[in-house]
Amino acid sequence: MPAGKFDARLDTVPLSPGVYLMKDSSGCVIYVGKAKKLRNRLKSYFGGGTISSPKVRAMVSHVADFEYTVVGSEPEALLLENNLIKRYQPKYNILLRDDKGYPYICVTLNEAYPRVFKAFRPDPEARKKGAKYYGPYMGSDCFEVLKAINDIFPLKRCKKVFPRDIGKERPCLNYHIGKCMAPCLGTVSNEDYRAMVEQIVQFFEGKYDGIEKDIKAQMEECSANLEFEKAGALRDRLYALRAIRQNQRVYLEIERDVDAIGLYSDCGETCVRKLELRQGRIVGSSTYFFAGEEADKEEILKNFIMQYYEEAPFIPPLILVPFKMEEDDLEVIEKTLTEKLGKNCRLHVAERGELRELKDLANSNAREMMVRRILRGGNANADPSVPLRYLEELLGAPEGSISRAESFDISNLGNDDICAGMVVFKDGRADRQSYRLFKMKRVESQDDYQSMRETLERRFKHNEEDGFKYPDIILVDGGKGQLEAVASVVRGMEGTENIYLAGMVKNDHHKTAGIVFEDGREIRLEGRQLTDSEMGLLRFLTTVQNEVHRFAISYQHKLAGKRNIRYKLENIEGIGPAKRKILLAHFGTIKAVENASVEELKEAKGISEKDAEAVYQYFHRES
Known part of the structure; x- marks a missing residue:
């Protein structure tokens, strides 16, 4: 797009707060943004100045037209921006999308006899009618939460539809052992059943005291009426509730409700992990992934808070955020959430004490979730072999020719404990049974090149005859220099001429940033909008690089520990x-x-x- 294409139109844009929409040549909205002064913001895109962000440059290069809406204040602009992002789902905006690998728990408060079940995606229509969704959870967490609910609450677990099926069949075994209220008998009104489901909602919100009080009252009433079997079932539910409370660590001495939001970026994505504290205990967590890197963290945090809390079942009065936001955005977001909550809601960056510990825990959780996503190659339904097909395309290799990938890393502590780790990936998945460790026999001082030479020579003494197949590709931990050093060793060995070699390049922050080939070609996989194939390859390279480093350094620590014990006793x-x-x-x-x-x-x-x-x-x- 020529720099001066919109110059005349920019002069007519007012210096007022508002929202702007960027459109491509087909008329599709590709970006929605807000501004305190619309003209100044649009001139930053089209005024001919330098745009430092690769993502913004890519977006601007596709803009064929724009339009804007003037509003009366920044809060109005923020709300309108949020609504338009949800309506148009623009390509270059930060969008709150759920990973299908992370399920929700749905409570159908919109039904006469509500159900509680696992759902892989919220239903917007059901949500509008009153259904509540909690999560998304890790798969194992979702299982444990549902198990706890079934232990504590006499919820129906059959597939009968009420009131249609009331009185048609005898109640099942769960009724007789106190695990179900049996609305199928017709003796339980929908009001009584909903009252129990409301307790489940309190359970998700961590309000255990009220639930415990109700169960105690029911147990005492049953005992007074000599209904000892029912009283025993209520006692078991009370014990189950208390066991959950005892297993939850108290993070805050003062019983208060807090959400803590953590962020971690890698492989062109950012993970947002939200921890929910109710009455000082962690009672739930949610995980989301956004397309965007460290440079996009402010926009990611702002959009997450606006999009998530608009439909959240509960908003706490205190939300911990990982870094300071722009004053204008902070003021507008706090005002918006305060109006929605009905009382003061504050966003806070904790610098000390137990709140800082909670903030750090949220960040470390975000990192763990990102590592897990990278290790499994994306979402739960991702095909781990897809990055290898793209790698074949880049190398000009026949389709299906790359299956086994190997990588090596050297680790040492000065001149002590010099060792190497070898990891193996088959069809994109880690093959841990094929991992190998090498403790240097010839190299006696710190020399990574000679250590790598010894490692490769010892590795290639083994082949298919002794059950150890040669790799299809060796992924070298490093750039062009390290690749050339490894190539000088491998290419001098017999039978290695069909093995592909490539180097995994890191950036200044020691994160995987690209790949370099023997012919000198280097492909950078950061700082720009990535295709799905590039994103998959970046995840795979990051996984290999992190895994080989972890494997080698774990062995070095083990050797150092043995050496320290030996020295201490001897x-x-x-x-x-x-x-x-x-x-x-x-x-x-x-x-x-x-x-x-x-x-x-x-x-x-x-x-x-x-x-x-x-x-x-x-x-x-x-x-």
């Missing part, structure tokens, strides 16, 4: 390698040796009284 006069092994075999750990008395040390076979005294004195010199 520093004791009279204790050599043989007696060190005896002590560790007898006591199991160095800590147990340290805590043992002289008499206990003497019980180890081969340890004399003199040895026992020496060991004891070594660990108890100060006392």
